[in-house]
Amino acid sequence: MSTRSTSPGQLPTRVAWDGNPPQVDAARARLLEATARCIARDGLAATSVGAVAAEAGVSRQTVYRYFAGRDELALRAIFAASDALRRRIDSQLAPLTEPEDIIVEAMVLGLGEMRSNPVLHAIWDSSSLDALVAEVFTEPGGIAWAREAFGRAVEAAGWDEGYANTALEFILRVGLSLLISTAPERNDEELRAFLYRHLIPGLGLGASGED
Numbered sequence: 001m002s003t004r005s006t007s008p009g010q011l012p013t014r015v016a017w018d019g020n021p022p023q024v025d026a027a028r029a030r031l032l033e034a035t036a037r038c039i040a041r042d043g044l045a046a047t048s049v050g051a052v053a054a055e056a057g058v059s060r061q062t063v064y065r066y067f068a069g070r071d072e073l074a075l076r077a078i079f080a081a082s083d084a085l086r087r088r089i090d091s092q093l094a095p096l097t098e099p100e101d102i103i104v105e106a107m108v109l110g111l112g113e114m115r116s117n118p119v120l121h122a123i124w125d126s127s128s129l130d131a132l133v134a135e136v137f138t139e140p141g142g143i144a145w146a147r148e149a150f151g152r153a154v155e156a157a158g159w160d161e162g163y164a165n166t167a168l169e170f171i172l173r174v175g176l177s178l179l180i181s182t183a184p185e186r187n188d189e190e191l192r193a194f195l196y197r198h199l200i201p202g203l204g205l206g207a208s209g210e211d
Helices: 024-042 049-056 060-066 070-092 099-116 118-124 131-136 140-149 151-157 161-180 188-202
Strands: none
Touching: 024 049, 024 060, 024 070, 024 118, 049 060, 049 070, 070 099, 070 118, 070 140, 099 118, 099 151, 099 161, 099 188, 140 151, 140 161, 151 161, 161 188
């Protein structure tokens, strides 16, 4: 089965292995792509090893050859989508130098993209939020992702390692609450003002703006 071309931003289409398995790294990548398609189409709760196997055109045993189970598949697919988001945001924020500006703009851009990206939107849909995601959001893997996403802000603010970790945890917890509880609705400018007034002082940085 051949691969159909996709436009930028689209998920890869299904490609069965047809008895010709790829190399390990390529096999894992294909299974994560299949996982992403399942999440985007059916939601995280409905994404299982069996669903991923069917989507990839392989057996369940083949999936278990490369991944421990559904949770590992889901988490790796989530981090892959989140890392792509981090790179896009980082490139857009390159001109900013003040830590509070970097943090606020990263939050505004990140929240917007998480709601529009098919995989991330399905993950963060408050009606079907998976306990797995909430549990790992502020664990070491989540903090490490935030360190990458907000690395320039951490450096610009001059935070040491200990303070940076707690500040990033705080940022993640605020972001999580804004993702799963969207009321009251705010446009980008209103969200910026809200974050400058309430999040930025909580991080020990200068504040400005109106909410």
